[in-house]
Amino acid sequence: MKNNLIIDESKLMRAIRESYGLEITDLQFLLRGWGGDCYRADTLAGTPWFLKVFDPVAHQNSVASSRAFYLPLMHELHDRGILPNIPHPLPTQEGDFSLKIGSNELVITNFINGNVVGFGKLPDPIVAQLAGLVGTLHNCRAQLEFEQPFIDQFEISFEHVLLQSFEILAALDENATPGQLLLRQTVLPRQTEIVTALQELKKLQAVARESTKPKVICHTDLHGANLMTDAEGRLYILDWENALIAPPEHDLIFYAGESNFWEVFWPPYERQFPAAGIDPQMLSFYLYRRALEDIADFILRILRVPDRFERDQEDIQWMLECLNGIENIETTISGLTN
Template sequence: MIDVVSTEVAAMVTARYGLGEALGPPVYAARGELGRIWRLDTARGSWAVKEALVPVAEEDAEADVAYQLAAAAAGVPLPRPVHTLDGRVTVSGPGAVLRVYEWVDLDLSAGEPTPAELGAMLARLHTVAHPARGPVVSWFADPLGEAAWHELAASAAGAPWEAALSVHLADLVALDALVRPPDPARVTTCHRDFHGENVRRTADGPLVVLDWENSGPAQPERELAGLLWDLGEGAAEAAAAYGGAVLEPADFSMAIVVQGHLLQFYGRRALDEAESRENRSRSEARLAAMLARPLTPAAVDALLS
């Protein structure tokens, strides 16, 4: 991980991607779970230099960029990915893998898009029908399982989130029973991280869809179900804007398994003294938020009714 993008790294990025002469040092802009973003202004424009916080293979980056370009061609607004002069998506800097997008100015004061806007945008994205690259991976397909849930609960002894996990543990274990394997005939490429934090208003007004690095094989109706759960009271409005899709309990499979894997991931990170203070603090905040409103069998029933 790069604490500060050095002048040397910035020069390497501008040269490899052909961005033109840098007008100043890169400026830290934001971070998510998969990467940190730096703004770089050059003679040719402004760019988002994204530093990966997890290992990234070039072939995987090429795959998500192919999906992004297909989505853009279908009218989905997004920051345009930039290739190096020799056609690569990523370059390696000291301690990190980097990639570049065109910079998009966001209006964070405008708040998140409405449920109807999110439903309509997801419907547009699902018209892309980009072929899946392989089967659905375990993170999006396989439930945590009862043994892993109880192991997580045991590890939480004394942690700030122990009580909240204990309250919901039985429901979380029971929820795994709703999970069904993906249907290969229905799997296509999906965003897989589509929610209000990743759809933002730009300074010019229109929406833009962000953070495509998690995209990959999934079923569209399962992505829709995850969005409806995320929206809560706005679910009906989003579903109507999407096109009135009829869902069944198995369609929440991806939301169920991702919730389980995330709780396990954040739990392990929060308890790992080798992790940075920032990562442990972020993980504890995520655990608190997720366990304050977890997806449960009763929540699935409520959404379906």
């Protein structure tokens, strides 16, 4: 992937020197994420930094995001000591939390030395530590003010993309990549199932929009790949790009269906957020929306970024997990309310 970088590295280093006053001695490409290219930058002063270069064209997806909201949020959460163990943006010399470089945008945060927790079932101590942090986050809205608050409107922004993808997949010809053909073979037999789930989501959307439940600050993407622990066992929450103001159920979807939810997650969460409570229909809305949103994103990525069959196979496996997870939503809700 390094051969197809979003931006020329010499141009990137020059922009950082001019706008941040940082003299980079070593720039190490780390990975290409959903939003852009990620680097570690070592500097003459000896401080490492984490860089992310966003490409608004090549890395579009269906998930709502507002840098005007989440970058000041990260800054405030860290500087006020609410959540000190999170990445926080380095301002430019003019005080901005991001830098435009042509059509791209750069964000620099502190570099965290640690190990990513990863996907799969999390150990109970990590779940408990995370629950306390999430409760703290959900209980801090009154302490913060935002010039541009980003509030969930319960939209289904991916609906058109998802429905259109069925037509695109059905019309694939001999020019399609192996990954796209495998995607068609996987998705079209389950088209009715996906459409039925979308219809259920739209019913839940109407209920959610009528709800008067208070909204809190949510991270919205609290899976193990966005968690990191350091040598002292401290837990860090990474990747705040999809943070917004929403009902707390938005952050509970990754853990509410686990067998240890009430015993391990809920007590430390409720201690930090005593007003906590779960609305089953709101939780259902977010479970359906997240699953269908991820399915739409995987389909979109395979259709837009060709010639990477191994990655396409991985994406299709993740997409199948999302599809199979839809079948378990009602069981999850029933288990929480009984």
